Amino acid sequence: MKIIIIGASGTIGKHVALALKHSHEILTAGSKSGDYRLDVRKPGSIKSFFENIGSFDALISTTGSGHFGPLSTLNDANFRIGIDNKMMGQINLVLEGQHFINPNGSFTLSSGVVFDDPVLQAANLSAVNGAIEGFIAAAAIELANGVRINGVSPGVVEDAGHFFPFFPGHIPVKMESVVQAYIKCVLGAATGKIVKVR
């Protein structure tokens, strides 16, 4: 299977790439590293990327940053950071990628725990993750030719210690569980599903 991994140098993405590379053809893409350069904030960059790649069987996105900060300091400008990165970055990967993906292929995007279990200072990502989950549910009933779409919603991951102070009382989840959630989405048969790793 020809699998694109966006964000393959990130905390989670590198483990997902490692788990899949022995049995599949992996193409990595990211803003600073990978087989291809890709700025997910720019629709033109995403379109050029797919034109270069041609057809593919699966796309996994583990990309996506947002803005952290107290609600009282949020405004339109810093809220757009998460919209342009994690939200529209991932949604545009699907909107463009749907024209290049092979029949019975799949998209797997990343949501996160703060949608359904919010923490202080993460309202931007709570909204962004909600948008991703709503989009996945809707896209699943419209994608043509047997193409599937799912999402993984990890809790705070054991490898991301710098985030622990923002997640009091959250039990860090095992990286191996998170990796398997992505594999379930790609090699399984579900569509429109959010796999929560908690």
Add this chain to the structure above:
Amino acid sequence: MKIIIIGASGTIGKHVALALKHSHEILTAGSKSGDYRLDVRKPGSIKSFFENIGSFDALISTTGSGHFGPLSTLNDANFRIGIDNKMMGQINLVLEGQHFINPNGSFTLSSGVVFDDPVLQAANLSAVNGAIEGFIAAAAIELANGVRINGVSPGVVEDAGHFFPFFPGHIPVKMESVVQAYIKCVLGAATGKIVKVR
């Protein structure tokens, strides 16, 4: 109570305004009608609005359009219609309004059925509604001075016959039930809740 209603000339907003006006001071605002003119797509317009109004006790938003169209025709540009209107329009009302609202006041935003029960051609609004619901959950744990925030998620409303063809098998919900959901959010005590009217 001094209650601002954004979108008070819309299908739902006008009924909400009617139900509250006998017992409360109502200020209406919209893009084309109402006591005040307000373009929710423009953060500057929202800020000026609050500076004119001064303090208030409750804000109800029944505003918010998005883009309808098949997934295969969606792109960054038409997806931004829902982001700029229903998503950031409503979120910016809270981000700006939090600095003007009285202690123990409340914000009530509008989500919609296509987040959790999607229909064809509404992926933009499914994403936008998800963002609104994620934002409400997160903002509820950060708003200061006892200020509350909730959302109403109506099914397709009996008065909106032009939408029925997009909602096969959906039983239209009574306008009176939708109105009461907004009233529950304003006059009740909940926060972080999505009141689904189905």
